[in-house]
Amino acid sequence: MTRGDVVLLDFEGVYFFQPELLKKATHIDLRHLKSVKYMCDESMVEHVAKNMKCRAFISFLGDSAYHHFSYIFLTQIDTSFELIVLDNHRDDMKKSSPLITCDNWLRKAKKLENLETVHIVKKIDQLPGHFDHPIYLSIDKDVLSDRFLRLGWDQGTMTLDELFEAVEFLCENFEMVGVDISGEPRDLLGMKQSEQINLKLLDIVLRYAKQPSERSLFRLSPR
Numbered sequence: 001m002t003r004g005d006v007v008l009l010d011f012e013g014v015y016f017f018q019p020e021l022l023k024k025a026t027h028i029d030l031r032h033l034k035s036v037k038y039m040c041d042e043s044m045v046e047h048v049a050k051n052m053k054c055r056a057f058i059s060f061l062g063d064s065a066y067h068h069f070s071y072i073f074l075t076q077i078d079t080s081f082e083l084i085v086l087d088n089h090r091d092d093m094k095k096s097s098p099l100i101t102c103d104n105w106l107r108k109a110k111k112l113e114n115l116e117t118v119h120i121v122k123k124i125d126q127l128p129g130h131f132d133h134p135i136y137l138s139i140d141k142d143v144l145s146d147r148f149l150r151l152g153w154d155q156g157t158m159t160l161d162e163l164f165e166a167v168e169f170l171c172e173n174f175e176m177v178g179v180d181i182s183g184e185p186r187d188l189l190g191m192k193q194s195e196q197i198n199l200k201l202l203d204i205v206l207r208y209a210k211q212p213s214e215r216s217l218f219r220l221s222p223r
Contacts, residue, residue, distance in 0.1 A: 006202065007056035009048065009069060011036060014062050014184045018195035024202065025060070028052060037065045039101035045072055058205055060198065061182040064151065068105035070138045070180050074112060079212070080133045081177050083109065084119040086166065087140040088156035124162040127169065134175040134212060137167070141183025141197065149193055151185055160197065167201060171208035179205050 006025035008015045013031055015022055028051060030036075036044055049072045061069050067087075074083065089103065100108055109115060116133050122143060141149055143156040144163060158166075170176070181201055185194055 005057040006060075007052060007058070008060045009052075009062065009066070011062050011066050014191065015060065017188065017191040018198065021060070021195055021198050021202070024199075025058075026056075037063070039068065039097075039099045041099055045069065045075075045100060048072060049076075057176075057178055057209075057211065058202065059178070059180040061180055062184050063186075064140050064142050064153075064183045065102050067138075067140055067182045068100045068102045070182075071100055071105050071109055073178050073180055074109050074115065074136060077114065077136065077177050079177065080114045080116050082117045082119065082131050082133050082135045083115055083138065084121060084128070084135050084170065085138045085140070086121050086143045086158075086163070087138070088122055088142045088154060089140070090120055121166070122156050122158070124158060124166050127166055131174050134177045135170065136177050137170055137179045139163075139167070139179070139181045139183070139201065141181070141194070144183075149183075149185060149197065150187075150190055151183055163197075164200060164204060168204050168208055171205055171210070174210065175212060176205075176209045177212060179209070 008025045008027045009030060010027060011030045011033065015027060030048065030051065048069060055076055059073055061067060097104055106118060110118060119128055121127055142151050142153065143158045145157050145159060146155045148160045181198060185191055
């Protein structure tokens with residue numbers, strides 16, 4: 001896997017405070033974009049996709065308020081797949097909106113013809129043990145208890161060991177078509193803790209992930 005397969009979408013400059021992670025990825029500085037936190041329209045999603053100029057296998061999205069940009073990577077998949085979301089929130093709450101938001105992006109994603117099933121996991125015992133298709137894994141670190149990382153809003157109960165165990169289990173046993181990770185804190189101490197978590201997650205994915213052999217499974221821009 002090359003450095004271009006790991007991408008940091010940096011909407012607020014948070015990854016400048018994670019120098020070790022920065023060395024391992026293609027950094028895309030998106031601080032110039034306005035009105036994209038919490039929500040954006042589909043044309044903005046397409047604009048960000050064009051800025052990437054590559055098809056990332058592992059993507060870091062910054063604050064949980066940018067989780068809706070996961071939608072970019074789902075639209076680039078050209079094979080049937082299942083989506084598993086490790087998240088303390090459902091992210092499919094608003095019934096109708098012209099915008100893609102951080103709490104409705106899953107509703108939009110469910111309309112993709114090749115997305116077979118969505119699994120939302122808050123606790124490790126909810127993790128499916130079988131999948132009929134390759135999986136895309138989307139991680140929001142707010143699934144963690146705030147004993148391990150404080151993100152400034154409602155968080156789950158998962159421990160760090162459980163998070164790492166879940167990701168390793170998925171990567172080692174099932175074919176993966178992509179991974180994204182969001183949930184960055186807003187203070188410097190938290191940023192250092194978060195970098196260590198990000199590096200560990202990256203190491204697990206790089207070490208264990210079973211990737212599709214055909215790059216033709218992916219497209220380079222949203223539908």
